[in-house]
Amino acid sequence: MSSSVNWIGYKTIVRKEVVRILRIWGQTVVPPAITMSLYFIIFGNLIGSRIGEMGGFDYMQFIVPGLVMMSVITNSYGNMVSSFFGAKFGHHIEELLISPLPNWVILAGYVTGALVRGLLVGAVVIVVSLFFTELEVQHPWVTLSVLVLTAIVFAMAGMVNAIFAEKFDDIAIIPTFVLTPLTYLGGVFYSISLLPEFWQKVSAFNPILYMVNGFRYGMLGTSDVSLTTAYVIIGVFGVVLGGACLYLLNTGKGMRS
Amino acid sequence: MLALDVQNLRKTYANGVEALKGVSLSVEEGDFFALLGPNGAGKSTMIGIISSLVNASGGDVQVFGASVMQERSRAMGYLGLVPQEINFNQFEKPLEIVVNQAGYYGIPRKVALERAERYLKELQLWDKHDKPSRALSGGMKRRLMIARAMVNEPRLLILDEPTAGVDIEIRRSMWELIRRINEQGTTVILTTHYLEEAEELCRNIAIIDEGVIRENTSMKTLLAQLDVETFVLDLREPLADAPSLPEMEISLRDENTLEVTVSKSKSLNTLFSSLDERGINVISMRNKANRLEELFMRLVDKGEAA
Numbered sequence: 105m106s107s108s109v110n111w112i113g114y115k116t117i118v119r120k121e122v123v124r125i126l127r128i129w130g131q132t133v134v135p136p137a138i139t140m141s142l143y144f145i146i147f148g149n150l151i152g153s154r155i156g157e158m159g160g161f162d163y164m165q166f167i168v169p170g171l172v173m174m175s176v177i178t179n180s181y182g183n184m185v186s187s188f189f190g191a192k193f194g195h196h197i198e199e200l201l202i203s204p205l206p207n208w209v210i211l212a213g214y215v216t217g218a219l220v221r222g223l224l225v226g227a228v229v230i231v232v233s234l235f236f237t238e239l240e241v242q243h244p245w246v247t248l249s250v251l252v253l254t255a256i257v258f259a260m261a262g263m264v265n266a267i268f269a270e271k272f273d274d275i276a277i278i279p280t281f282v283l284t285p286l287t288y289l290g291g292v293f294y295s296i297s298l299l300p301e302f303w304q305k306v307s308a309f310n311p312i313l314y315m316v317n318g319f320r321y322g323m324l325g326t327s328d329v330s331l332t333t334a335y336v337i338i339g340v341f342g343v344v345l346g347g348a349c350l351y352l353l354n355t356g357k358g359m360r361s
Numbered sequence: 362m363l364a365l366d367v368q369n370l371r372k373t374y375a376n377g378v379e380a381l382k383g384v385s386l387s388v389e390e391g392d393f394f395a396l397l398g399p400n401g402a403g404k405s406t407m408i409g410i411i412s413s414l415v416n417a418s419g420g421d422v423q424v425f426g427a428s429v430m431q432e433r434s435r436a437m438g439y440l441g442l443v444p445q446e447i448n449f450n451q452f453e454k455p456l457e458i459v460v461n462q463a464g465y466y467g468i469p470r471k472v473a474l475e476r477a478e479r480y481l482k483e484l485q486l487w488d489k490h491d492k493p494s495r496a497l498s499g500g501m502k503r504r505l506m507i508a509r510a511m512v513n514e515p516r517l518l519i520l521d522e523p524t525a526g527v528d529i530e531i532r533r534s535m536w537e538l539i540r541r542i543n544e545q546g547t548t549v550i551l552t553t554h555y556l557e558e559a560e561e562l563c564r565n566i567a568i569i570d571e572g573v574i575r576e577n578t579s580m581k582t583l584l585a586q587l588d589v590e591t592f593v594l595d596l597r598e599p600l601a602d603a604p605s606l607p608e609m610e611i612s613l614r615d616e617n618t619l620e621v622t623v624s625k626s627k628s629l630n631t632l633f634s635s636l637d638e639r640g641i642n643v644i645s646m647r648n649k650a651n652r653l654e655e656l657f658m659r660l661v662d663k664g665e666a667a
Contacts, residue, residue: 109467116464123457195448199509202412202442203465204434361374361406361415 113205114213121187121217125224132183132221133228136175140229143171144236147293159295159326164237168230169320170292173254175229177287177312178279180222180255184262185275188214192266197359207353211263211346218259219252226251239323246331247322253338254315260345267352267359286312291320296328311337362425364390364517364548365411370420372406372572380406382572383420388565390425390516393543394550395563395580403572404552405445408521412442424517438466441515443506445522445552451495455486455505458494459512466513473512480508483538485531500527504535511542518542519550524558536562560584588626591649594619597642606635620649 125132144164152163159166191197200210233239241247261278269275290312296304307313318334321327327334352358365388372381380403388394398404409415411422413433422429427436449458456477463473481487484504489497494505503523510518520539524532532555540562543549553559559566560580567577576583599616609632610622619641623632636643 106467112467112469113465116461119464120457120461127452191450194450195446196450198414198444198448199462200465201414202437202440203462204438204467205465206434356416360413361409 109204110206110209113203114209114216117200117210117213118216118220121183121214122220124187125183125217125221132179133225136179136225137228137232140171140175141232141235143167144233148236159324161324161326162237165239165324166295166320167293168233168237168239169323170290170316171233172226172229172323173251173312173316173319174287174292176222176226176251176255177258177315178283179225180218181258181262181265181279181283183221184214184218184259185266185269185279187217188263188266189269189272189275192269192359193272201356201359207350211260211349211353214263215256215259218262219255222255222259223251226255241323242325243322245322247319250315250318250322250334250338253335253342254319257315257338257341257345260342260349263349264345264352267349267357270358286310287316289313291316291328311341314338362390363423364388364392364425365550366421366423367407367411368421368423370407370410370422371418372403372410372415373418380572381410381417381420384569384572384574386567386574386577388517388548388550390548391543391546392548392565393540393563394548395559395566396550396552396569397556397559397566398552398569402570404569405521407569408442408444408519408550408552411519412440413437438513439516441510441513441518443503443510443518443520443523445525447502447506449494449502449505449509451493453494454491455481455494455497455508456490458505459509462509463512468513476512476514477508480511481505484508485534500531503527504531507535507538515547517548517550521552522554523551524553524555532558589622589624591620591622593647593649594621594636594643595645597644600641604636604639604641606632 144167148164148167152167155163157163157166188197191200230239265275265278289307290310291307296307296313299307314329314334314337317327317329318331318338321331321334365386367384367386370381370384371379373379384403384407396404396407406415410417411424411429413429413436417430422436424436425439427439429436453461456474459477459481460470460473463476464470468476478487478490481490484507486497486501486504486508489501494502497505503526507520507523510520523539524535527535536558539549539551549562551559551563563580565577565579566583568575593614596617596619600613600619601616603611603613603619605611608624608627612620614620621632623629633643
């Protein structure tokens with residue numbers, strides 16, 4: 105198949121996804137803005153003023169990178185899982201399955217759509233945070249690269265979930281019972297240096313800790329983990345999940361009888 | 362050149378159901394081909410394998426020489442499919458649906474927009490192009506799926522019951538369109554439960570039942586196999602008993618209607634002159650069933666008996 109066919113096919117999937125995100129903006133962009141505003145008011149302003157400093161920053165400033173990352177993770181995952189499962193459930197995934205597009209183009213198109221939503225919501229949360237605190241990005245490229253790579257990783261995790269899901273309940277299980285606890289325990293609201301040694305060691309097994317801290321390093325210049333370790337962890341998850349997605353698409357799991 | 366070459370195709374589902382038991386079939390380029398069979402015969406499984414939506418358990422399928430199993434992308438590039446079930450995103454608008462499908466085949470957006478407009482107009486859907494597709498009627502949704510399948514201008518178009526639930530006027534206009542598409546060089550494979558549709562449109566035919574091909578021949582040859590025909594005659598005056606005529610089966614359906622089964626070797630003039638001699642006036646006459654329908658029932662019944 106020629107590269108121009110793949111390129112046009114990729115752009116079509118991305119465009120379709122972006123149109124969908126914008127068409128249902130009330131479900132995709134507004135809720136995170138409201139939720140994060142509440143986090144900033146309650147945790148940052150009301151409770152944060154009594155906590156004082158954390159990691160050498162105002163508590164409000166400290167939690168901004170974590171909350172941005174939390175929004176990006178949940179939205180890139182949520183976009184992929186709802187869009188891909190919706191296409192599977194409504195059978196319109198067949199439009200792509202009978203087309204000449206190879207599976208890696210389908211994967212790339214959907215991942216880019218999820219990335220766009222993750223970045224869009226991340227940008228909205230950053231704008232909201234500016235109403236509550238001042239921000240100065242210390243390492244822009246680190247900030248951007250960790251953000252993009254994390255969104256890609258969770259988009260692919262969302263696709264694995266969507267492929268295995270057989271009913272709408274199945275696409276809520278992982279976000280509720282796995283993603284949310286790991287995100288909340290991933291250093292969004294605290295530095296793990298505050299935890300007892302045992303719980304610090306347990307936290308080291310949480311991949312989201314590395315993503316949140318990698319992003320916090322980019323924005324504030326402070327982190328509980330080394331930046332190299334954060335990139336390696338994100339890279340390993342990216343490769344494993346990308347391979348899993350392609351394998352599942354190639355076998356037709358849940359899509360081809 | 363063969364548009365479709367199916368060799369020893371087998372499919373056994375995970376629940377053990379053997380949907381296809383070594384089916385072989387070929388369709389010449391430019392043909393208008395009917396694939397008929399009762400519900401559960403294996404038609405949809407076969408179409409699913411040809412369009413790569415179902416994984417085969419064995420055998421091979423080639424579309425214009427490209428194996429669906431070995432060169433999926435190339436084979437799919439030749440194909441357009443109108444499935445049995447509505448399978449577009451009902452939150453999208455018809456224009457978006459058709460243009461996006463073109464994009465999946467690598468057609469640039471400008472060309473895709475032109476083609477989408479052309480096919481939506483041909484299928485009388487242009488005035489709905491910007492309305493949510495969930496608001497379309499059942500017939501419009503079926504026509505939208507034809508427009509979507511045509512946008513990549515496929516060399517092989519598979520229509521899986523395209524006129525189900527469509528009113529007669531639209532059905533006739535869809536026949537015209539499909540016939541025109543075929544005349545322009547696209548090979549068409551049609552499955553339908555309206556057998557008069559297959560008889561009207563198709564040149565060659567395969568009848569599949571219980572996962573095997575029962576008949577695969579030209580429409581003309583198949584129809585020639587029908588040795589008797591049954592007619593329904595409406596009478597001017599009521600009759601108490603059915604008349605008895607040599608070499609004809611006659612029964613009284615009601616006092617004003619006769620059912621006559623005549624051998625195809627017999628002239629109908631004999632029937633009418635015999636009735637005339639007995640003072641029976643016929644005011645109208647029609648076939649009891651479509652000719653293909655009669656053959657279809659016989660072939661399927663034969664399969665069941667075996």
